Amino acid sequence: MTAPPEARGPSAPPDTAPAAGRSAEGLPRRYGWGLAAVVLLQVIGAVAGLAPLLAVVELGRVLLSPGPLDHGHVWAAVAVGAVGLLVRLLFTAASSGVGHLLDGRMQLALRRLLAARLGRVPLGWLSRRRTGELAKVVGQDVAAVHPLVAHFPGEFASAFVVPLVSLVYLFTVDWRLTLITMAPVALAVALVPLMATPGRRRAEEALDAGMARIANAAVEFVQGISVVKAFGGGERAHRAFITAAEGFTDTFLRWVRGVSGIAAAMMLALSPPFVLLVVLAGGTALITGGSMAAADLLPFLLLGLGLTAPVAALGHGFDDLQAARRALGRVREVLAAEPLPEPARPAAPHGHRVELRGVRFGYEPGREVLRGIDLVLDPGTVTALVGPSGSGKSTLVQLLPRFFDPTEGAVLLGGVDIRELADRELYRAVSFVFQDVRLLRASVEENIALAVPHADRGDVVRVARTVDLHERILRLPRGYDTVLGEEAELSGGETQRIAIARALLAETPVLVLDEATAFADPQTERAVRSALADPAGDRTVLVIAHRLETVADADTVLVLEDGAVVERGGPAELLARDGRFAAFWRAHRSAAADETRGGAPREGAPR
Numbered sequence: 189m190t191a192p193p194e195a196r197g198p199s200a201p202p203d204t205a206p207a208a209g210r211s212a213e214g215l216p217r218r219y220g221w222g223l224a225a226v227v228l229l230q231v232i233g234a235v236a237g238l239a240p241l242l243a244v245v246e247l248g249r250v251l252l253s254p255g256p257l258d259h260g261h262v263w264a265a266v267a268v269g270a271v272g273l274l275v276r277l278l279f280t281a282a283s284s285g286v287g288h289l290l291d292g293r294m295q296l297a298l299r300r301l302l303a304a305r306l307g308r309v310p311l312g313w314l315s316r317r318r319t320g321e322l323a324k325v326v327g328q329d330v331a332a333v334h335p336l337v338a339h340f341p342g343e344f345a346s347a348f349v350v351p352l353v354s355l356v357y358l359f360t361v362d363w364r365l366t367l368i369t370m371a372p373v374a375l376a377v378a379l380v381p382l383m384a385t386p387g388r389r390r391a392e393e394a395l396d397a398g399m400a401r402i403a404n405a406a407v408e409f410v411q412g413i414s415v416v417k418a419f420g421g422g423e424r425a426h427r428a429f430i431t432a433a434e435g436f437t438d439t440f441l442r443w444v445r446g447v448s449g450i451a452a453a454m455m456l457a458l459s460p461p462f463v464l465l466v467v468l469a470g471g472t473a474l475i476t477g478g479s480m481a482a483a484d485l486l487p488f489l490l491l492g493l494g495l496t497a498p499v500a501a502l503g504h505g506f507d508d509l510q511a512a513r514r515a516l517g518r519v520r521e522v523l524a525a526e527p528l529p530e531p532a533r534p535a536a537p538h539g540h541r542v543e544l545r546g547v548r549f550g551y552e553p554g555r556e557v558l559r560g561i562d563l564v565l566d567p568g569t570v571t572a573l574v575g576p577s578g579s580g581k582s583t584l585v586q587l588l589p590r591f592f593d594p595t596e597g598a599v600l601l602g603g604v605d606i607r608e609l610a611d612r613e614l615y616r617a618v619s620f621v622f623q624d625v626r627l628l629r630a631s632v633e634e635n636i637a638l639a640v641p642h643a644d645r646g647d648v649v650r651v652a653r654t655v656d657l658h659e660r661i662l663r664l665p666r667g668y669d670t671v672l673g674e675e676a677e678l679s680g681g682e683t684q685r686i687a688i689a690r691a692l693l694a695e696t697p698v699l700v701l702d703e704a705t706a707f708a709d710p711q712t713e714r715a716v717r718s719a720l721a722d723p724a725g726d727r728t729v730l731v732i733a734h735r736l737e738t739v740a741d742a743d744t745v746l747v748l749e750d751g752a753v754v755e756r757g758g759p760a761e762l763l764a765r766d767g768r769f770a771a772f773w774r775a776h777r778s779a780a781a782d783e784t785r786g787g788a789p790r791e792g793a794p795r
């Protein structure tokens with residue numbers, strides 16, 4: 189199902205519509221005329237480039253011919269040569285200009301397509317991808333189309349047209365020496381298929397994969413460097429990088445071994461000395477045999493070299509071309525990622541009661557992480573989700589903001605399947621604070637007001653006060669205008685509180701929260717509590733609870749085990765039942781007691 193234009197998010201630029209001709213495949217069609225112009229200009233330039241050579245041939249003929257010098261002929265040849273040179277200069281420059289312009293446009297279009305697609309893929313798809321991997325696709329891989337657009341079409345066309353025109357001319361001079369002159373090119377062309385065997389393609393793919401492994405190992409090493417240093421595991425982390433680099437060396441050597449023989453043979457066949465040798469040997473034989481005039485050798489010497497040069501250039505471009513083809517393959521793979529289906533006719537939710545009906549979900553086929561979840565979250569209630577690590581808590585809460593769609597069953601908001609809601613509608617209703625908070629390289633104010641871009645400063649300050657950040661922000665170099673990540677860095681707890689402030693300012697009726705244990709400072713705990721306490725009293729809250737306080741204050745507790753709800757009810761009721769929840773409670777209470785060195789646990793008893 190594709191979304192009609194009106195169903196797209198407000199931020200989608202108009203050029204990103206996935207309409208016909210706006211796919212990666214549609215790009216060559218969209219820029220077809222431009223590409224044709226690049227080819228035509230290049231061909232005219234290249235053919236005009238033959239004129240100076242022919243002029244030299246003519247001059248040779250005139251100067252070598254017996255009798256008085258025909259000045260008119262000489263000047264005509266010089267003029268033709270000069271004009272040819274000028275035309276060549278102008279046209280190849282124009283071709284290159286248009287090619288680079290097109291290249292810029294196509295790269296922009298591809299990046300827009302990628303941005304549009306990345307904006308529509310499930311959020312969960314993005315969180316599973318490595319950052320380095322996607323950055324490479326959007327950056328380097330898109331840039332790799334450069335030779336494909338700016339250089340290859342023109343070079344490819346002239347590599348055919350120039351030799352063809354030259355050959356036609358040479359045939360008119362002497363067909364036998366023409367055939368001899370063609371021998372080096374024919375030899376080189378015969379070697380081309382050996383450069384594109386499946387084995388070589390595999391070797392090239394292995395080379396790319398090896399490079400990607402190095403990039404990932406480097407990114408991971410740099411990202412985790414602080415942890416690695418702190419735990420003295422520097423060598424271990426280096427090892428991943430070194431292993432990747434060594435693996436790459438082996439792959440590279442295999443690739444070089446496979447290609448070097450063919451490449452050397454091609455270079456030899458196309459090298460000027462070899463071509464000259466062939467032409468001279470053939471020409472001498474014909475001249476001494478008396479079947480060709482000595483002056484006729486000149487065009488073969490001049491144009492013969494011109495036959496091989498474009499083919500040699502093509503050979504160099506071939507590797508770039510292969511690399512571009514593989515890069516485009518990776519771009520296409522991202523573009524082929526299934527977007528979350530959007531409804532053709534978005535429905536409107538009635539209220540903000542959340543319901544999960546028979547929800548099943550697995551990241552991979554055959555391995556279910558959620559196995560039939562039924563639950564109702566009523567407005568004005570806080571539901572705490574507890575359960576052992578890996579039981580599926582994060583997966584479950586991520587279904588509400590549509591990180592993924594359930595494989596079976598449905599998530600309903602206000603009685604409507606969230607798949608039937610427009611994105612905008614869903615994110616107006618549901619906000620989330622998960623552990624992995626990303627701040628934008630933007631001002632503090634913009635970061636807090638992400639969901640409400642036109643919020644006034646007063647509101648931003650109000651939520652910042654609620655999460656205990658106001659004083660801290662005032663201490664930043666430029667207060668609320670400080671650009672995060674550039675002018676100032678925030679701590680983990682402060683980052684969490686920015687995310688909570690963001691959610692509070694959005695005032696969505698549904699809030700999904702993962703209580704981060706990593707940042708359990710008193711201020712962040714207070715911020716979480718203010719997020720859970722709703723003055724208006726009708727917010728629907730689902731929280732992955734790690735602290736007993738949160739559990740104790742919840743209206744309902746759900747105990748999740750192995751993807752299924754094994755217990756549900758009020759905390760006091762569950763405690764009285766002495767089942768899974770009671771065990772969880774006791775375990776956490778003794779942990780909390782240990783933390784306070786045997787003192788009384790901080791958490792109160794369930795209501």
Ligand SMILES: Nc1ncnc2c1ncn2[C@@H]1O[C@H](COP(=O)(O)OP(=O)(O)OP(=O)(O)O)[C@@H](O)[C@H]1O
Nearest residue numbers: 316551552557575576577578579580581582583584
């Ligand atoms: N992106 C993913 N791709 C594949 N499997 C995943 C992914 N995320 C989680 N899982 C798997 O799904 C199962 C449930 O994970 P989930 O993170 O939902 O559990 P959790 O209860 O939130 O755990 P924790 O409390 O440790 O965060 C685990 O077995 C996990 O390995």
